[in-house]
Amino acid sequence: MLGLVVDKSTNIVLFVYQNFTTVFISFVSVTILMWQEGGRVKSHVWRPLYVVIAFVAALLLFRFFYVPNDFGSGKRGFMYSYHRLSNEAEWKNQPAKYSTSGRERMHEYCSACHGDVVKVRTEKLHGIIPCENCHGPAFQHPEKPEKLTIDRSRGLCLRCHTNLPYATSERHRIPGVDPKTHNTGMECVKCHNPHNPSLEGMK
Amino acid sequence: MERLEFLQKCILVIVGASVPVSALTLIDPKKVFAKNPDIQWAFLVDTNKCVGCGFCVKACKTENDVPFEANVSRTWVERYVYTKDDKRYVDSPKAALNGFPESRIDLGRGEYKEIDKTNVGKAFFVPKLCNHCSSPACTQVCPVGATYKTDDGVVLVDRTWCIGCGYCIMACPYAARFFHPITKVVDKCTFCYHRLSKGLDSACVNACPFKARRMGNIHDKNDPITKIIMNERVGVLKDEFGTKPQAFYIGLAQEVR
Numbered sequence: 001m002l003g004l005v006v007d008k009s010t011n012i013v014l015f016v017y018q019n020f021t022t023v024f025i026s027f028v029s030v031t032i033l034m035w036q037e038g039g040r041v042k043s044h045v046w047r048p049l050y051v052v053i054a055f056v057a058a059l060l061l062f063r064f065f066y067v068p069n070d071f072g073s074g075k076r077g078f079m080y081s082y083h084r085l086s087n088e089a090e091w092k093n094q095p096a097k098y099s100t101s102g103r104e105r106m107h108e109y110c111s112a113c114h115g116d117v118v119k120v121r122t123e124k125l126h127g128i129i130p131c132e133n134c135h136g137p138a139f140q141h142p143e144k145p146e147k148l149t150i151d152r153s154r155g156l157c158l159r160c161h162t163n164l165p166y167a168t169s170e171r172h173r174i175p176g177v178d179p180k181t182h183n184t185g186m187e188c189v190k191c192h193n194p195h196n197p198s199l200e201g202m203k
Numbered sequence: 204m205e206r207l208e209f210l211q212k213c214i215l216v217i218v219g220a221s222v223p224v225s226a227l228t229l230i231d232p233k234k235v236f237a238k239n240p241d242i243q244w245a246f247l248v249d250t251n252k253c254v255g256c257g258f259c260v261k262a263c264k265t266e267n268d269v270p271f272e273a274n275v276s277r278t279w280v281e282r283y284v285y286t287k288d289d290k291r292y293v294d295s296p297k298a299a300l301n302g303f304p305e306s307r308i309d310l311g312r313g314e315y316k317e318i319d320k321t322n323v324g325k326a327f328f329v330p331k332l333c334n335h336c337s338s339p340a341c342t343q344v345c346p347v348g349a350t351y352k353t354d355d356g357v358v359l360v361d362r363t364w365c366i367g368c369g370y371c372i373m374a375c376p377y378a379a380r381f382f383h384p385i386t387k388v389v390d391k392c393t394f395c396y397h398r399l400s401k402g403l404d405s406a407c408v409n410a411c412p413f414k415a416r417r418m419g420n421i422h423d424k425n426d427p428i429t430k431i432i433m434n435e436r437v438g439v440l441k442d443e444f445g446t447k448p449q450a451f452y453i454g455l456a457q458e459v460r
Contacts, residue, residue: 011444011456024220025216025220028213028216029213029216032209032212032213071348074351074352074353074354075354075447076351076352076354078343079343080338080339080343080351081340081342081351081352081353081354082348082351083209083348083349083359083361083364084348084361084363084364087275087351087359087361087363088353088359088396089322091393091397092396092397092400093397094396094397095397096266096395096398096403097265097266097406098262098265098266098398098403098406098409098410099403100403102310125266126412128256128412130409130412130413132260132262132409133258133262133410133412136266137266149376150296155301155304158301158302159255159258159302159303159304160254160256160302162302162304162305162306163306164303164304164306164327165306165323165327166284166323166325166327167323168325168326168327169254169255169325169326169327169328170251170253170254171254171255171326171447172412174254176323179304186429194311195253195377201218202278203325
């Protein structure tokens with residue numbers, strides 16, 4: 001409770017400090033001046049000052065109730081990291097969709113049940129592609145979803161196997177076809193085995 | 204009151220008001236250390252390895268619920284083509300969500316440019332994403348404190364607190380931010396913060412078959428990514444902006460900005 005109060009008051013102090021330093025200094029100067037003048041100053045001179053003070057007070061009161069309690073800064077300070085601290089946990093608790101990271105660990109993970117399929121894949125060719133790229137996200141796979149939706153589309157293969165004339169890029173090492181002439185409209189998996197894509201392994 | 208006394212008091216008030224509030228708060232070192240595990244996430248892109256398959260974009264959009272149809276993306280891949288008659292072309296059709304299935308260059312506004320095979324000098328692909336800068340311009344300009352830098356070096360957006368003014372979108376020199384068409388607030392790469400906290404790699408790093416994208420803790424000297432950043436020739440994008448980007452690139456060209 002005390003911490004909450006301290007946080008709140010720090011917030012208000014910070015707010016006043018940022019927005020009203022100038023106003024504050026001029027207020028104090030004017031007050032001192034007026035105090036020095038004593039009773040000679042008439043009440044209508046004071047009135048605008050009261051209006052401003054009431055406005056600032058109302059603003060601070062509104063802010064006190066509107067801004068969440070856990071606003072604060074991280075180690076990057078007020079300029080870069082003034083935020084609602086509980087939001088970090090909110091982001092951390094977002095559900096993941098794709099499963100184990102790294103292609104090595106993914107093989108390990110998938111081969112626990114699908115060992116026969118994973119073994120077929122040769123490390124030299126499609127073995128570098130994580131299973132989930134084609135088979136879909138599988139973070140909670142055996143339970144939810146029970147069956148993955150496999151992307152067998154032509155477009156998936158053409159991501160890498162469209163022939164692009166870029167001799168200086170790594171792309172030229174991947175065999176490519178011209179999608180406009182190579183068996184247009186057919187799914188690649190009708191002839192090619194995606195797990196063993198060498199031409200000897202053709203269906 | 205004497206004039207001298209009055210001036211003295213005025214000076215006292217001004218000095219007092221100019222003391223930063225942070226100087227008055229007491230710092231508990233234990234609290235500070237508990238809050239700051241020594242992690243600073245950094246990204247490493249090897250442009251030499253990228254073949255422009257766009258699996259990263261697909262994985263990112265799936266993982267983070269960014270609609271496929273919308274022409275916005277947290278990460279994207281750019282294709283650079285230099286012709287032998289010294290012209291340069293850059294494109295990223297649909298943020299390379301489906302890779303680059305055509306050899307023609309997307310000039311935008313429905314215009315395309317077919318480059319003759321024999322005229323291609325050099326070409327390469329550059330994956331891009333939020334740089335998670337050390338001194339991010341976007342978090343500085345946020346008027347409501349909705350976007351911020353976490354202690355482990357990730358720039359996040361508070362979706363409940365963002366008012367959608369778009370100031371950060373304008374401030375980002377890398378065009379890494381956009382309006383999310385469903386949440387109606389600003390959205391950006393989070394380094395897959397939810398995955399990092401579960402001990403997984405980010406979706407794009409996970410999906411890249413060629414290891415063109417990697418991520419590591421730059422404060423850990425034994426981290427392979429840190430070793431590469433420390434020992435090899437890496438560059439950052441738009442260094443002159445002073446934002447100190449934390450996405451490092453191997454094989455940068457002058458035209459890549």
